[in-house]
Amino acid sequence: MSVLVYLENWEGKFKKNTFEAAQYAAKTAEMMGTSVIGVTFGTISDDAAELGKYGVSKVLNLSGDDYNSFDNYKIAAALKEVAAAQNCDTLIVSGTFNGKAVAPLYSVMAEAGMITNVTELPSSVAPLTVKRSVFSSKGFVNYSTEASSKVIVFIPNAVGVVAGSGSAEMTESNVSLGDLPQTNVTNVDRVQGKIPxxxxxxxxxxxxxxxxxxxxxxxxxxxxxxxxxxxxxxxxxxxxxxxxxxxxxxxxxxxxxxxxxxxxxxxxxxxxxxxxxxxxxxxxxxxxxxxxxxxxxxxxxxxxxxxxxxxxxxxxxxxx
Ligand SMILES: Cc1cc2nc3c(=O)[nH]c(=O)nc-3n(C[C@H](O)[C@H](O)[C@H](O)COP(=O)(O)OP(=O)(O)OC[C@H]3O[C@@H](n4cnc5c(N)ncnc54)[C@H](O)[C@@H]3O)c2cc1C
Structure with missing residues (x-):
């Protein structure tokens, strides 16, 4: 079984959070002795090969009308289909606004055990054990899960990123989404000219x-x-x-x-x-x-x- 990672992009561009998710997933897969597969949605304008520097060499891109704007139902459903098709039992998600909207839906759809607010790489993979913050970071708890399907949502910037060498190959992919609740984005208000x-x-x-x-x-x-x-x-x-x-x-x-x-x-x-x-x-x-x-x-x-x-x-x- 492989590790799947949701590689978020912002209008086709990858940010630090994406690279951190890639690295988190690659290191988890290494500990598990398995491979990692990245999934990204929409039209990508950045060079996907860059993701290889963070340990993900295989990236699937799902584009088309379904992914022109962010819809957590579609992303979660697509991730579930990809996980099943690619034999992945662990999904890694960065706890960004979008990541936090996707992970619980995926968890329900894939009947996966989810651990959120994770602050470190797994301390063990048999069973999968991670440290998470609780009570508004006043305490930490080590959680283990033996669920056959799992989602790990880590706190953005918790583990950081270090670029290595390597290159990723991105291939177009497609899945059938089935019937999902319809979301229409009517307006996007973007903060301009500030450091996010x-x-x-x-x-x-x-x-x-x-x-x-x-x-x-x-x-x-x-x-x-x-x-x-x-x-x-x-x-x-x-x-x-x-x-x-x-x-x-x-x-x-x-x-x-x-x-x-x-x-x-x-x-x-x-x-x-x-x-x-x-x-x-x-x-x-x-x-x-x-x-x-x-x-x-x-x-x-x-x-x-x-x-x-x-x-x-x-x-x-x-x-x-
Ligand atoms: C469920 C829940 C969730 C919450 N979530 C958040 C959250 O996400 N983020 C958050 O920030 N809060 C959150 N809060 C609110 C939180 O409990 C505090 O009330 C809030 O953080 C206080 O904001 P503050 O420090 O700006 O104001 P205050 O508590 O009023 O503190 C003002 C500070 O300024 C100092 N000060 C006054 N004058 C000066 C001066 N001239 N020069 C220098 N210092 C001065 C004072 O000594 C004081 O320490 C949450 C509360 C609840 C119940």
Missing amino acids: LPEAERVISGGRGLKGPENWSMVEELAELMNAGTACSKPVADMGWRPHNEHVGQTGIAINPELYVAIGISGAIQHLAGVSNSKTIVVINSDAEAPFFKAADYGIVGDAFEVVPKFIEALKKFKA
Whole structure:
């Protein structure tokens, strides 16, 4: 039995999450002593051969009208058909928005056991055992499954990617989808000109301590100087100070950048759930007792309205 991996693409382009999924699947297959097959949907404009650098040499591409826009029913049903045709008993999915919409449907359709929020490569493959985060990343549990069909959904950026050598071959494929609920995409609203949070190497984030939306210019200036994405806590998005696509945490986007700078954010467990995988965390908060300091690598106790402008000034001098 082989390992199948859902290789997501965004308008034909592969992103870091795709390569991470490829690598996760390739390493799992290696541990199992079997092969890995990638599946991607729609028209691909990137060079699929690149996927070989992450250990997947065989990629099936399903294109055509069914896959012109994202429809989780169609993707899950197609993955199920491919898994059956290619003799795959394990599906690997990156827990992106789309991945999280596909995996549970696949699990039901294929009667597969699913483990979500996985944070590491399997520690064993007989039985398949993985570590997953629970209680908003406050704890970790090792889960084993003996299900004959399985889905592993790992947290994006949890294991990272390292490009090797190798090349992939992509071949066109087709499956019959049968009767499925009909989804029509009528409008797509795209965020323009920003670094997408799941891919950002650096993220500058603001919380309620910034008092109001009018004070975000310093967050944006700092982010621009550091070539970083901008994020915020949930109440900030709920109050409409910032758009919801910047909300990070348990109910928002989970990120794992090299650097996360939290300004005026208390560090509630639900916020930490989405950012605690960051490699380096810097916290700026006026309250020395703010819980976020416990999770910080560097902490500055001070008023954001004094600290951040000094930070910006120092960066400008450094850059000059
Ligand atoms: C089911 C559930 C899910 C949730 N999901 C999320 C989630 O995904 N993401 C999320 O963020 N939250 C989430 N929350 C909310 C979470 O519990 C917190 O309420 C929220 O994170 C607090 O946001 P905050 O830190 O911006 O605001 P506050 O808790 O109000 O903290 C503001 C911080 O700013 C500091 N401050 C004030 N003035 C200054 C200043 N001048 N300079 C520097 N620091 C200053 C204060 O000391 C304080 O620490 C969730 C809650 C629930 C119940």
